[in-house]
Amino acid sequence: MKVLLKNAFLIDPQVELNIKGDLLIEDGVISKIDTSIKENVDEIFDLKNLVVVPGFADAHVHLREPGREDEETVQSGIEAGMNGGFSALCCMPNTEPAIDCAEVVTFVKDRAANSLVDVYPIGAVTKKREGKELALLGEMYEAGVVGFSDDGDPISTSKIMKYALEYSSMFDLPIIEHCEDKSLTENGVMNESINSTKFGLPPHPSLAEVIIALRDIAILRYTGGKLHLAHISAKETVEVLRLAKKEGLNITGEVTPHHFSLTDDAVENYDTNTKVNPPLRTQQDVNALIEALKDGTIDIIASDHAPHSIEEKEWEYIYAPFGMIGLETSIGLTLTKLYHSKILSIEEIIYKMSINPRKIFKLKEAVIKPGAAANLTILDLEKEWIVDKFSFKSKSINTPFHGWKLKGKSAGVINNSKFFFENKLIDLI
Numbered sequence: 001m002k003v004l005l006k007n008a009f010l011i012d013p014q015v016e017l018n019i020k021g022d023l024l025i026e027d028g029v030i031s032k033i034d035t036s037i038k039e040n041v042d043e044i045f046d047l048k049n050l051v052v053v054p055g056f057a058d059a060h061v062h063l064r065e066p067g068r069e070d071e072e073t074v075q076s077g078i079e080a081g082m083n084g085g086f087s088a089l090c091c092m093p094n095t096e097p098a099i100d101c102a103e104v105v106t107f108v109k110d111r112a113a114n115s116l117v118d119v120y121p122i123g124a125v126t127k128k129r130e131g132k133e134l135a136l137l138g139e140m141y142e143a144g145v146v147g148f149s150d151d152g153d154p155i156s157t158s159k160i161m162k163y164a165l166e167y168s169s170m171f172d173l174p175i176i177e178h179c180e181d182k183s184l185t186e187n188g189v190m191n192e193s194i195n196s197t198k199f200g201l202p203p204h205p206s207l208a209e210v211i212i213a214l215r216d217i218a219i220l221r222y223t224g225g226k227l228h229l230a231h232i233s234a235k236e237t238v239e240v241l242r243l244a245k246k247e248g249l250n251i252t253g254e255v256t257p258h259h260f261s262l263t264d265d266a267v268e269n270y271d272t273n274t275k276v277n278p279p280l281r282t283q284q285d286v287n288a289l290i291e292a293l294k295d296g297t298i299d300i301i302a303s304d305h306a307p308h309s310i311e312e313k314e315w316e317y318i319y320a321p322f323g324m325i326g327l328e329t330s331i332g333l334t335l336t337k338l339y340h341s342k343i344l345s346i347e348e349i350i351y352k353m354s355i356n357p358r359k360i361f362k363l364k365e366a367v368i369k370p371g372a373a374a375n376l377t378i379l380d381l382e383k384e385w386i387v388d389k390f391s392f393k394s395k396s397i398n399t400p401f402h403g404w405k406l407k408g409k410s411a412g413v414i415n416n417s418k419f420f421f422e423n424k425l426i427d428l429i
């Protein structure tokens, strides 16, 4: 089947593409790119005022299958991802049972088979994520994981981290760390600050984050391997990451849209949707994260999409689970807060949301050139819209952004010969 995308802005910094023009796709493969293409085709889509970029990948997502299919399934996660503008998702292993062996990796991959969105499981570092014994990393590598993490929890001890970095370097896959010294965050539910005192909530200091980052960097320096710091929230962590990179260590870092869009002031009304781990920090931390996005210290933007049931999020602030959903607001928040505020160019956003995550986790490449499989995200940079959590495809609605006015949205995704556009899934074969 021949499909022509017309009148779009085509942007891919990997091949120095930045033109207004047309793109021809034949049986799911890009066959021609030009300012104007005239050709007999099966279908034409007018993408006037829309921007076509390499398919975005969200490297940090929690799908709740197996175990909590009431909150999210692989399928509903795929639909939320597609609706949010992603053609690839990496899913964390804190399911029930945990993704800690080949069998569960294969189970998740099978659930995602033949979908527009590629789903890449991340394997647990320790068996059952209990922090005691290294999981079967080699077996999970063979089954197709793209990294290892005990996310939800930090890697329990220096010894396990040392083994994990040593083993994973045999497969050239990163260890993804949730930096949290649990001895400092026990019972903590929000950032330790003047606000935690004012709101009377148990504190979760940024010190807990930087201590584990420092520990892991020391181990990385000793063992080699690849370390990726997930959801960096604090200015101190940004600083140690910056120094570790200067030193030449193989380390990367990630930030979520909620950590650069909100401060701990948002906890004021005790909305449990603002309860996340790591917690929302101060304006100074937000400024440091933004600076780190600009200077390249932070490599990727990932949502840390963490669905939870309404019942559980209705518990009191101290008892409610940590996490908010993010797949369907990630692009809107990024474009509003970073692109329209002139902090990052569209090319830089393409690096943070497509090129870098694909490179760090060795996902399928997405590049806009003839001969490449069409793996694309289509953006409407100027679209103003109001976040409506009830319109989401995710099974959960735990977001504090309901009612927010954003500028910029995904308009469609193409991958695996499928096209999600105007709320319809179209086959391109």
Ligand SMILES: [Zn+2]
Pocket (backbone or CB within 6 Å): 151, 152, 153, 178, 230, 231, 277, 278
């Ligand atoms: Zn985490």
Ligand SMILES: [Zn+2]
Pocket (backbone or CB within 6 Å): 060, 062, 092, 151, 152, 304
């Ligand atoms: Zn997470």
